Amino acid sequence: MIEVFTTNIPNQNKGISVLKKLKKNFPKLNISFDIERTIINYPCDHSILRAEGNTILVENFIKEVNTLGFECDILEDKVCRKQKEI
Structure with missing residues (x-):
């Protein structure tokens, strides 16, 4: 099973710190972190x-991220379709 979460973790350094704590608290999970740009408007x-x-x-995972001072939500599974050109 894979779950993807959005967060407001603002940079790679904070992300690494959060990952260490999450991996300690959820040792059976493989957890990774990605950030593409500065988080300004979560x-x-x-x-x-x-x-x-x-x-x-999921609830425990989100609660732990919240306890570390960050917001966390499940990434909604959306299907995007290309619009037809008129």
């Missing part, structure tokens, strides 16, 4: 946390 701007494992307790 949730429009966001960084990504991915968690992979047999069982992911």
Whole structure:
């Protein structure tokens, strides 16, 4: 199972710190962090946390990120379709 979360973790250094704590608290999960640009306007701007494992307790994961001082939400599964040209 894979869950993808949006967060307001603002930079790579904070992301590494959060990853260390999450990996300690959720040792059975493979967790990764990505950030493309500065987080100014969450949730429009966001960084990504991915968690992979047999069982992911989403509420516990989100609560832990919140406890570390950051917002965290499940990334909605959206299908984007290319619009037809008129």
